[in-house]
Amino acid sequence: MSAPALARTERVETGAEVVPETGGRSDLPPGTPPLVALQGITKTFPGIVANDGVDLDVMPGEIHALLGENGAGKSTLMNVLTGIYRQDAGRIILDGYARDLSSPQAAIAAGIGMVHQHFKLVPAFTVAENVHLGWEETPWRASASVLEARTRALAERFSLKVRPDARVGDLSAGEQQRVEILRVLARAARILILDEPTAVLTPQEAQDLFRALRAFRANGNAVIFISHKLDEVIAIADRISVLRGGRKIATREAAGATERGLAALMVGHEITLRKVRPRRPGLPVSPEPVVAMEGISALDDRGLPALHDISLRLHGGEILGIAGVAGNGQRELSQVVTGMRPITAGVIRIDGRLAKPGDAAGFAGRGIGHIPEDRLRAGLAPSLSITDNAVLREYGGPPVGGFGLFRPWAAGRLARAIAAAAEVAVPSFEMPARNLSGGNQQRLVARRETRIAERVLVAAYPSRGLDVGAIETLLALIARLRDEGKAVLLFSEELSELIELSDRIAVLFNGRIMGTLPTAEADVETLGLMMGGQRQDRSGRAP
Amino acid sequence: MGWRLQRTPSAHRAAALTGRILAILAALACAGIVLAMTGRAPIAMGADFWDTATGSTAGLEDVGLLVTPLILTGIAVALTTRIGLWNIGGEGQFGIGALAAAAVGLHLDGPEPVMLLAMAAAAAVAGALWILVPTIARAYAGVNELITTLLLNFVAALLIAWVATGPWRDRTGGALAATLRVPYEMPPLGEAGHWGLPIAVAVAVVAAAALTFTRFGYETRVAGANPGAAVYAGIPVRARIVAVMLLSGAVAGMAGMIELAGTAHRLQGGISNNYGYLGIMVAVLARGSCLAVLATAALMATLLNAGIILSAQGLNTSAVLAVTGLILFFTAIGDELAHYKLVRRPAPTG
Ligand SMILES: Nc1ncnc2c1ncn2[C@@H]1O[C@H](COP(=O)(O)OP(=O)(O)OP(=O)(O)O)[C@@H](O)[C@H]1O
Ligand SMILES: [Mg+2]
Numbered sequence: 001m002s003a004p005a006l007a008r009t010e011r012v013e014t015g016a017e018v019v020p021e022t023g024g025r026s027d028l029p030p031g032t033p034p035l036v037a038l039q040g041i042t043k044t045f046p047g048i049v050a051n052d053g054v055d056l057d058v059m060p061g062e063i064h065a066l067l068g069e070n071g072a073g074k075s076t077l078m079n080v081l082t083g084i085y086r087q088d089a090g091r092i093i094l095d096g097y098a099r100d101l102s103s104p105q106a107a108i109a110a111g112i113g114m115v116h117q118h119f120k121l122v123p124a125f126t127v128a129e130n131v132h133l134g135w136e137e138t139p140w141r142a143s144a145s146v147l148e149a150r151t152r153a154l155a156e157r158f159s160l161k162v163r164p165d166a167r168v169g170d171l172s173a174g175e176q177q178r179v180e181i182l183r184v185l186a187r188a189a190r191i192l193i194l195d196e197p198t199a200v201l202t203p204q205e206a207q208d209l210f211r212a213l214r215a216f217r218a219n220g221n222a223v224i225f226i227s228h229k230l231d232e233v234i235a236i237a238d239r240i241s242v243l244r245g246g247r248k249i250a251t252r253e254a255a256g257a258t259e260r261g262l263a264a265l266m267v268g269h270e271i272t273l274r275k276v277r278p279r280r281p282g283l284p285v286s287p288e289p290v291v292a293m294e295g296i297s298a299l300d301d302r303g304l305p306a307l308h309d310i311s312l313r314l315h316g317g318e319i320l321g322i323a324g325v326a327g328n329g330q331r332e333l334s335q336v337v338t339g340m341r342p343i344t345a346g347v348i349r350i351d352g353r354l355a356k357p358g359d360a361a362g363f364a365g366r367g368i369g370h371i372p373e374d375r376l377r378a379g380l381a382p383s384l385s386i387t388d389n390a391v392l393r394e395y396g397g398p399p400v401g402g403f404g405l406f407r408p409w410a411a412g413r414l415a416r417a418i419a420a421a422a423e424v425a426v427p428s429f430e431m432p433a434r435n436l437s438g439g440n441q442q443r444l445v446a447r448r449e450t451r452i453a454e455r456v457l458v459a460a461y462p463s464r465g466l467d468v469g470a471i472e473t474l475l476a477l478i479a480r481l482r483d484e485g486k487a488v489l490l491f492s493e494e495l496s497e498l499i500e501l502s503d504r505i506a507v508l509f510n511g512r513i514m515g516t517l518p519t520a521e522a523d524v525e526t527l528g529l530m531m532g533g534q535r536q537d538r539s540g541r542a543p
Numbered sequence: 544m545g546w547r548l549q550r551t552p553s554a555h556r557a558a559a560l561t562g563r564i565l566a567i568l569a570a571l572a573c574a575g576i577v578l579a580m581t582g583r584a585p586i587a588m589g590a591d592f593w594d595t596a597t598g599s600t601a602g603l604e605d606v607g608l609l610v611t612p613l614i615l616t617g618i619a620v621a622l623t624t625r626i627g628l629w630n631i632g633g634e635g636q637f638g639i640g641a642l643a644a645a646a647v648g649l650h651l652d653g654p655e656p657v658m659l660l661a662m663a664a665a666a667a668v669a670g671a672l673w674i675l676v677p678t679i680a681r682a683y684a685g686v687n688e689l690i691t692t693l694l695l696n697f698v699a700a701l702l703i704a705w706v707a708t709g710p711w712r713d714r715t716g717g718a719l720a721a722t723l724r725v726p727y728e729m730p731p732l733g734e735a736g737h738w739g740l741p742i743a744v745a746v747a748v749v750a751a752a753a754l755t756f757t758r759f760g761y762e763t764r765v766a767g768a769n770p771g772a773a774v775y776a777g778i779p780v781r782a783r784i785v786a787v788m789l790l791s792g793a794v795a796g797m798a799g800m801i802e803l804a805g806t807a808h809r810l811q812g813g814i815s816n817n818y819g820y821l822g823i824m825v826a827v828l829a830r831g832s833c834l835a836v837l838a839t840a841a842l843m844a845t846l847l848n849a850g851i852i853l854s855a856q857g858l859n860t861s862a863v864l865a866v867t868g869l870i871l872f873f874t875a876i877g878d879e880l881a882h883y884k885l886v887r888r889p890a891p892t893g
Contacts, residue, residue: 340774361777370775378775381768388764392776395761406761 028059033096035060035222036081036112036191040090043076045435047427050076052246053090058191063213063223065233065254068243069266069467070439071425074226075117077243078193081224082114083107113184114193117438117465118376119176123169127151127162131183151182158185160212170302172327174205181212192216193224196438198232199464202325202493210236228439228467230259242266263468271469277479277501285503286316288352290455290487291337291368296346298332306332307511310346314456319478319488321502321519323495323527329511330491331373334460337489338370339363340378351455364393369453371446373460373491379445382434386426389433390415390444393452422447423473438465446474450481457481460491475501495524509533555881562877563828567842570869574862588856592849604736605851608806610844612637614743615798616822617829617836618750619791623688624831625754626767626787628681632692633795634819635699636670640796641803642703643669645810648725648803649711658727663800670796671789673699678788682781688788696819704812711810721811729805739801744837746794751833763787795819817864821847824871843867 034057043051050073058064066074079085081092083101092099094110101107107114121130128147131154132138139146144165151164160178168176177197184192192213198206213223213236227233233240237254242265250265264270291314300306307329314320324330335341336348342358349355350366364370372378380389391411395401399410412429419426422443424436433441442465450457459478463471478501482488492498498505499519506516507530515536517526530536575585596602616633623630630636644662651658677691711722729737754760766773766780773780798818807814825843829835850863 339777359777360775364777372775377769377771379772381765381772384764384768388761392765392772395758401758404758406756406758408755 028061032060034058034093035062035095036224037093038077038081038090039093041077041080041087041092042089043073043080043085043087045427046431048425049246051080051087054243054246054248056241056248056251058222058224060220060222061217062238063217063225063236065237065240066224066226066243067228067230067233067240067262067266070443070465070470071437072243072266073246074243075195075437078114078195078224078226081107082112082193108187108189111188111190112193113187113189113191115177115180115184115195115197117195117197117199119180121168121176121179123167125168126164127166127168127171127179128164130168130179131164131186135187154182154186158182158212159215160185161208172205173200174202174208177201177205177209178212181209185216190221191224192221193226195226196228196465197225198227198229200326206232228465228471230262230468233262234259244268266467267469277476279503280483283317283483284485285318286485286487288315289313289349290316290351291489292349292352293337294347294349296336296343296348298336298341298343300332305344305511307336307343310511310513312506312513312516314487314489316455316487317482317485318503319482319490319501320516321498321505322489322491322508323498323505324508324531326493328508330460330508332511333508334370334373334458334489334491337363337456338368338458340370361396364452367452367454368456368458369393369449369451371449371457371459371462375441375445376434380433380441383432385430386419386433386436386444387411387415387429390418390429390448393448418444418447418451423470439467439470442466443470443474446477450477453481453486456487456489458489458491461493462490463492463494463497495527499524507531507536558881559830559878562881563874566873566877567870569873570866573869574866578858583856583858588853588858591856592852595852596845596848601734602848604733606841606844606848607733607736607740609847610840611739611743611805612798612802612816612818613821613825613840613843614747614836615794615801616818617825617840618747618822618833619795619798620823620826621829621831621833621836622750622787622791622794624767624826625760626763626784628688628767628784628788629823630674630692630788630791630795631689631823632674632677632695632792632819633798633822634815634817635692635696636673636792636795637799637802637819638696638699638703638815639673640666640670640799641807641810641814642699642706642799643796644800644803645711645722645725648727649723655727659729659804662727662804663797666796666800666803667793668796670792670794670799672792673796674788674792678785678792681788682784700812700815703810703814707809707811713809721809724808725803725810727804728808729801737805739805742801743798746797747833747837750794754833759783759786795822821867824867827871828874846870 036058038054038056041051041054042049054077068074076085080087081101083104083106086102092101099110101110122133125133128144128151131151132147148164151162155162155164160182162175162178162182168179171179181192197209201209217223225233225237234254234257239251240254240257240262241251242249242262244266293310293312296307296310297305298307310333312320322330322333332341336343336357339355339358339360339362347354348357350368355366356362376382391400391414394414395406395411400407400414415429424440424443436444446462457478462474462478466474478488478490490498490502499522502519504516504518505522505527507514507527509531510533514530514534517536526536578585578588596606616637619633619636620630643665647662647665648658651661653661673695674692677688677695680686680691681688707722708720713721713723715723729739731737732740754763762773762778763783765776766778766783770780799815802814802818803810821843825836825839828839846863846866850858850860854860
C-alpha cells in the first residue's frame with residue numbers, strides 16, 4: 001500500500017457515524033468513506049480549550065467551509081489536521097484509515113496541504129525556488145532554468161498563473177497566494193486547507209481563486225475553506241460547519257443557507273446585521289483640515305516612486321475613504337500619513353502646523369492612531385507578551401511611563417482594560433501575542449489605536465480577519481470617532497464598506513489620486529472606472 | 544498504544560531548564576569517561592576538587608575571582624541579545640579595557656579612589672570605542688556584527704601583546720612579558736577577594752532592572768523582537784542599537800579594568816584569558832536573562848576553578864575549555880530536544 005512510512009495506519013471499524021450521508025453528493029457511491037474524518041478532536045492550551053470534541057467529515061469532491069467567531073478554534077483544528085499541533089484526544093481518519101500525523105511532513109505525505117493566513121514564502125527567493133524549497137522531488141544540483149521549467153509545467157498542470165522567475169517579494173498578495181497553492185498542489189495534495197484566503201485578495205483575485213478551487217474539486221479532491229465572509233462561503237462551499245467556543249455546533253448544506261442563519265449559529269443567538277451608521281444630521285465638519293497633504297511624493301521599500309503629487313485634505317468629523325486595487329500606493333500613503341515613511345516632495349500639516357515626515361512618534365504624539373495593513377509585520381511584536389504589545393502606543397506617558405520608567409504592573413492593568421474593551425478573552429497576559437487567534441490580534445490592535453486617535457484614525461483594512469460581529473463593533477467605533485469630530489482615513493478593498501461609511505471617497509491608481517467624490521455621487525461603476533485609471537473630480541470638498 | 548515524540552512550536556520553560564541541567568551533566572559525564580580512559584580516576588578527582596573548592600573560604604574566594612569577569616562579559620553579551628544582536632567581541636573589549644586602565648594607572652598619579660574611578664571610566668570608554676565601528680556598520684549599513692566584533696578581538700590581542708612586550712614592558716624585573724605593576728588596586732574583600740565581585744553583581748542586577756523597569760528597556764525589547772513594530776511605534780531603532788552595543792562594549796571594558804586592578808595587576812598578553820568568549824556561553828546558558836547570568840557565570844567559574852585545582856594532578860587547563868565546549872554543544876541539543884514532548888498515542892475510542 002502506498003501509505004507513507006511516517007504515518008502509522010490501521011484500518012478502522014467504520015461504524016455508522018464514520019460513513020455519513022455523502023455530503024449531499026449523489027454522484028458518490030454509497031459507502032464512500034470521507035476523505036477526512038475528524039472524530040472527537042480535543043486540543044487545550046493553558047487556560048483555554050481551543051477544540052472540544054470536534055467531529056468533522058469532508059467528502060471527496062467537496063468544498064467544506066469552516067465558520068466561527070474569532071478564537072472559536074478554526075485555525076487550531078486545522079493545525080491539528082496538518083500535524084502542527086497534536087490533539088489531546090480524538091483521531092484523524094483519512095480514507096477510512098486512522099492516521100497518526102505527527103508532523104507537517106507526515107501530513108504532506110498523507111496528501112494534506114495548508115495555505116496559512118500569513119504566507120510562509122521566502123521573499124528574497126524566486127517563485128520557482130519557493131515552489132521547490134524543502135521538497136523531496138527537487139532535483140539535486142538543479143539550475144535556475146531547470147527549476148523554472150519545472151515550475152512552468154506545474155503551473156500549467158494546475159492552471160495557476162505564476163511567473164516562475166519573479167521574486168516573491170515583488171508579487172501581489174494574490175500572486176503570492178497562487179505560489180503557496182502551487183507549492184501545496186505540487187506535493188500531490190488531495191486535501192487543500194485555506195485559512196482566510198480571501199482576506200488579502202482583490203475581488204478579481206478571489207474569483208480567480210474560486211475558479212482554481214472548483215477545478216481542484218472536480219478531480220475528486222477536497223478543500224477546507226476558512227472565511228469570515230459569509231456571502232462568499234455560501235457561494236463557494238458545498239457544506240458549511242460552524243464552530244463556537246471550540247465545539248462544532250452544526251454542519252449545513254450551503255444550498256439554502258442564509259447569512260443571517262449562519263451568523264446566528266456562530267454567535268449562538270439571533271443578531272441584527274445592522275448595516276447603516278448614518279451621520280448624525282447637522283454633524284459639523286471642521287472648517288480647517290486636520291491633516292493637509294500638499295504635493296506628496298514618496299518611494300516604496302525598493303526605492304521606486306510609489307506616490308506622485310498627492311494632495312488630500314482630511315477634516316475633523318468626516319470619514320475619507322481611499323479606494324483602489326491593492327498595490328497602487330495604499331501602503332505607502334498610509335505610512336506617510338502616520339509618519340512612518342519619509343517623503344521626497346510636498347508638505348504635511350497637522351492642525352495647520354508643519355509635521356516632520358518620517359517621525360512616527362511625533363505623529364502619534366499629535367493624536368494620529370494607525371491600524372496598519374499588516375499587523376504581524378508592523379502592528380505587533382508577536383514574540384513579546386500581550387501586555388508589551390497592548391501598551392505599544394502608551395508606554396511613554398503615565399501611568400505606564402514617565403521619568404524614563406516602565407511600570408510593568410501599570411502596563412498589565414492597561415493591557416487588561418484594552419483586552420476587555422476589545423472583547424478578547426486572554427488566559428494569560430504573559431503569553432506571546434502570536435498565540436492569540438488572528439482575529440483577536442486584529443481586535444487588540446484596533447482598540448489600542450482608537451484609544452490614541454485623539455485627532456485622526458488611519459485605518460488600513462481594519463476589518464481584515466474579524467468575524468461579522470467584530471466588524472460591526474469596529475465600524476460602529478469608527479463611526480463614533482467621526483461623530484466625536486475626529487478625522488478618519490479609511491483604506492478598504494470593499495467598495496460596499498467604503499460607500500456605507502465614508503463621507504468622501506478618493507481613488508488611488510498607480511500612486512496618484514484619480515479624483516475625490518462625495519459618497520452620494522459615488523457609485524460602484526464610477527469608482528470602478530477610476531480604479532482602472534480614469535480621472536474624475538467632482539469638487540472633492542468636504543461635505 | 545504506545546509513546547511517541549511530538550515537536551511543539553515553543554519549548555516549555557521547565558523542559559528548557561531540565562534540558563540545560565541534563566546538558567551540563569552529560570558534558571561532565573563525557574569528560575569523566577575521557578579521563579577514565581586516560582587512566583585517571585574521575586570520581587576521586589571530582590571529590591578532590593569539591594573538597595578544595597568548597598571546603599574553605601579560600602576556595603570560594605578563588606571562584607569569586609573567576610566569576611567576576613564572567614558575570615560582566617556575560618552581561619555584555621546578554622545585553623546585545625535583547626536587541627537581537629551578538630557581541631562576539633567581548634574578548635577584545637575586555638583586553639582594550641584593561642589596556643586603557645593600565646595606561647591611566649601607569650602614567651597618571653593621584654589618590655587611589657580617584658585613580659580607580661579614572662581607570663574604570665577609561666576602560667568603559669575604551670571598550671565602547673572598540674565596538675564603535677561594528678556598531679555603526681551594523682546600525683547604518685546592516686553589516687553583520689558577528690564577524691566585525693570577532694575580527695577586532697585579534698586586533699586587540701596583537702595590540703596588547705605589543706604594548707606589554709614593547710613600549711610598556713617591565714624592564715626592571717627581568718623576563719616578564721608584562722608591564723610594570725599598576726600601583727592602584729581594587730579594595731580587598733576577605734582574604735583574597737576584592738570589591739570587583741559585588742560590583743559585578745550590582746551591574747547584573749541594575750541591568751536586569753533597567754531592562755524590565757525602564758522605558759529604554761521596553762524599547763530595546765520591542766526593537767529586538769520586531770524592528771517593523773518599533774518603527775511603527777516611533778522607536779528610534781538605530782539609536783537603540785547604538786546605545787545597547789556601546790553599553791555592551793563598556794561593560795566588557797569595565798570587566799578588563801576590574802581584572803587588571805583586582806587580580807592581574809599587570810597588563811600582559813593573555814589577560815583576557817578567554818573571559819570574553821566564555822561570556823558568550825554564560826549568556827547563552829542564561830538564555831539572555833541578566834539575573835540568570837549570575838548563576839551560569841558561577842557555574843562556569845566553578846568549572847574553571849576545577850581545572851586550576853586539578854592541574855596539580857597533571858590536568859591541562861585546556862581540558863576545562865573542552866568541557867565548557869561540550870556543555871555548549873549539549874545545551875544546543877538540549878534546547879532542541881526541549882521542543883519535544885513524549886505523548887501517548889491516543890487510544891482508539893471506537
Ligand atoms: N499556541 C497557542 N497557545 C495558547 N493559546 C492558543 C495557541 N493557539 C491558539 N490559542 C488559543 O486558542 C483559541 C482558538 O484560536 P484559533 O487561532 O484556533 O481561533 P480561530 O477560530 O482561528 O480564530 P480567528 O477567526 O480569529 O482566526 C484562542 O483563544 C487562542 O488564543
Ligand atoms: Mg484563525
